[in-house]
Amino acid sequence: MENRLAAGRSIHVESEYLPLYTNYGLTTWSPLVSGVLTGKYKKGNIPADSRFALDNYKNLACKSLVDEVLKKVDGLTPIAQELGVPLSQFAIAWCAANPMSHLLLLVLQRSLSYPYPFQSN
Numbered sequence: 001m002e003n004r005l006a007a008g009r010s011i012h013v014e015s016e017y018l019p020l021y022t023n024y025g026l027t028t029w030s031p032l033v034s035g036v037l038t039g040k041y042k043k044g045n046i047p048a049d050s051r052f053a054l055d056n057y058k059n060l061a062c063k064s065l066v067d068e069v070l071k072k073v074d075g076l077t078p079i080a081q082e083l084g085v086p087l088s089q090f091a092i093a094w095c096a097a098n099p100m101s102h103l104l105l106l107v108l109q110r111s112l113s114y115p116y117p118f119q120s121n
Contacts, residue, residue: 025102028095032106036064036073037091043070 032038035051041064046052052061073087080090095104 021100026098026100027103027105028098028101029105030107031092031095031104032088033069033091034060034064036069037076038088039073039077039086041065041070042074 034057035041040047040050041052046061046065051057052065076090077087080087083090085093092104092106095101
C-alpha cells in the first residue's frame with residue numbers, strides 16, 4: 001500500500017495490485033507515517049526528542065512534513081476526535097480494518113510512544 005498522504009501519489013496503485021492483495025495479503029509499513037499521524041508534528045514543528053530531529057531522518061522530515069501532508073493530517077484529526085480516540089489509534093485501526101491487511105509494521109522510537117493497548121476483533 002502506498003503512502004496516501006504523500007504528494008503526487010497515484011490512487012490507482014491499489015486497484016492495479018488487487019490480485020496480489022487478494023491472494024497474498026497486504027503488509028502495511030509505518031501506518032503512523034513515521035510519527036506524522038501521531039499529531040506531534042503540527043504546523044511542521046519538530047520536537048527535539050523526535051525521530052525527525054535526528055540527522056538520519058532530516059531528509060525524510062523534508063518529504064513528510066510538507067504543507068499538503070500536514071493539511072491532510074489536520075483534516076483527519078476531527079474524525080478521530082469525533083470517534084473519541086487519538087489520531088494515532090485511528091490511523092492504526094484504519095489500516096487494521098482493511099480485510100486484506102495481514103500485517104502492520106510499527107516501529108516505535110520509544111517503548112512509551114504508543115501507550116494504547118492493541119485489540120483484535
